[in-house]
Each structure stands twice: as C-alpha cells, then as structure tokens.
Amino acid sequence: MTAYTGQKLLDTLDAHGLEDWQGLPGRIGARFLTGDFATGLDLVSRIGAAAEEANHHPDITLTFPHVDIRLTSHDTGAVTERDLELAAQISELAASAGVSADPKIPALLELGLDTAHRDAIAPFWAALLTGDASNVSGRDVIDPAGQMPLLWFQDCEEHAVPHQRLHVDVSVPGAVAPERIRAAVEAGGTVVDESQAPSFTVLADADGNRACVCTLENRS
Known part of the structure; x- marks a missing residue:
C-alpha cells in the first residue's frame, strides 16, 4: 500500500481534486463550515455511516459552527x-448537504524538544503527558488517547x-494529579516546587x- 508524505502527498491531493483537504504531517485534514449544530450532527452521522462501510474511521471534532x-x-x-477515497466521499457528503470547506484552517501543533539525552528524558515526558512512560516510539511521545500534541526530540550537542x-x-x-506526578518522577523526573500544590506542581x-502538573483545586 502506497504511503503518501511530504510533497508527494500535496501533489496527490491536487491530482485527486481534493481541494477541501490539506496535507499535514502523517495525515490530511479538513474543516467543514456547517454553521449550526444540527447540520454538523447530521453531517457527522453521514460520515460515520460511510466510514463504517469503508471500515476506515476518521477523527472527528463537532462544534457549533x-x-x-x-x-x-x-x-x-x-x-x-484509503484516506484519499474516504476524503472524497466526505467532500461529496458535505457538498450534498450544502456545506462548504475552509481549506485555510487545518493545522497541527507539534512540540519539539532539543536534547542530547533523548533516551533519558523521553520516559519522563511520556509519563507526564500520557501517564505511561512506555508511550515512546522512536523519537516521539505518542498519546494513545489523542488528547496531547505530538512531542518529538531533536538531537543536539551537550x-x-x-x-x-x-x-x-x-x-x-x-484526583489524577498525584498519580501523574508519581509516574513522571518514577520515569526520571524531579519535583522542583510543590508549594502551590494541588493548584500546580x-x-x-x-x-x-520544567513542566507543571495543574488542577483547578484552590484556584480563584
């Protein structure tokens, strides 16, 4: 199965006429301007049916507009x-619902951290961000829950x-903060300041x- 990345991905999107979609690292993205929640919910339902039929499932975020x-x-x-075929179907479903896309919107946040000690600090960051020090793949920290941005490590000199x-x-x-702090410390981190805990440590x-584990407790 051909994997499309970089310029090859951009060229392929153009060749397939997928003007609603933008190439991002490791994925493609689109924003459809539904204008109201009911229209968005209906579109998501149609996309869900198409995804089930294709046995290939996108990540979807539904908001009011x-x-x-x-x-x-x-x-x-x-x-x-598989992604290109489902993207074309999704664009067709949106068009049939009178919904247009805004191709200027899709973006992806990644965090890069310079280090000469990737193997030493990667477990700390995996534990801090995901609660599990083993969520490291190569030079990346991966969040299986999909809530955290990708963190990757750039090799540099000491x-x-x-x-x-x-x-x-x-x-x-x-209730999660003590466990998250403990996991980060067990993965090689240290507590620098806990004077404001549980608001932040x-x-x-x-x-x-440095990084902080934060909660809403004792905050105004």
Whole structure:
C-alpha cells in the first residue's frame, strides 16, 4: 500500500481534486463550515455511516459552527489510498448537504524538544503527558488517547540548561494529579516546587526542562 508524505502527498491531493483537504504531517485534514449544530450532527452521522462501510474511521471534532476531520492510516503512520477515497466521499457528503470547506484552517501543533539525552528524558515526558512512560516510539511521545500534541526530540550537542522561556502545563483532574506526578518522577523526573500544590506542581526532566502538573483545586 502506497504511503503518501511530504510533497508527494500535496501533489496527490491536487491530482485527486481534493481541494477541501490539506496535507499535514502523517495525515490530511479538513474543516467543514456547517454553521449550526444540527447540520454538523447530521453531517457527522453521514460520515460515520460511510466510514463504517469503508471500515476506515476518521477523527472527528463537532462544534457549533464547524466539523473538523482528520484522516490517517494508523498501520502505516501516513496517508494511503484509503484516506484519499474516504476524503472524497466526505467532500461529496458535505457538498450534498450544502456545506462548504475552509481549506485555510487545518493545522497541527507539534512540540519539539532539543536534547542530547533523548533516551533519558523521553520516559519522563511520556509519563507526564500520557501517564505511561512506555508511550515512546522512536523519537516521539505518542498519546494513545489523542488528547496531547505530538512531542518529538531533536538531537543536539551537550549544553548547559538555558533559561526557559516556554514550559508545558498539563491540566488533569485533581484526583489524577498525584498519580501523574508519581509516574513522571518514577520515569526520571524531579519535583522542583510543590508549594502551590494541588493548584500546580513544578517538575523537571533529567535535562532540567520544567513542566507543571495543574488542577483547578484552590484556584480563584
């Protein structure tokens, strides 16, 4: 099965006339402007039926004014003919419902972290973001629940810990926070500051990169 990535993916979308869809790392995405919740719900129902028939299932986000769709073939980690065929069907369903797409919208957030110690810090970040230190694949931290952005590690030379201008806040239910903190520490992290717990607890990985586990408890 052919996997489409990079420029090849963009060229293939053009060749198939999939103007509603944009190429993203490892997937394609589209936003359909339904304008109201009922229209969006009806479109999602139609897409669900088409997906069941194709035995190939997209990620769908339904909001009041629009429906966002992401398609990928998980067995290849890339876009395949299955995605292109279902994308064409989805566009046809949207058109038949009088729904247009906004091809300028699809975007994907990924986080890249420079490190000379990928193997040492990857389990910490997997535990912090997903609760399971084993959710590491190659240079990526993967969230099976699909709630966290992809975090990947960029190899770099050994260097002193720089002043940190950006850090990650992971907000979880109060009952989950102690378990998440414990998992991160067991995976090689340290607690830097717990004076504001349970509102937030500051942790650091083995490189000194800081992150917070946050809850709504004791917040105004």
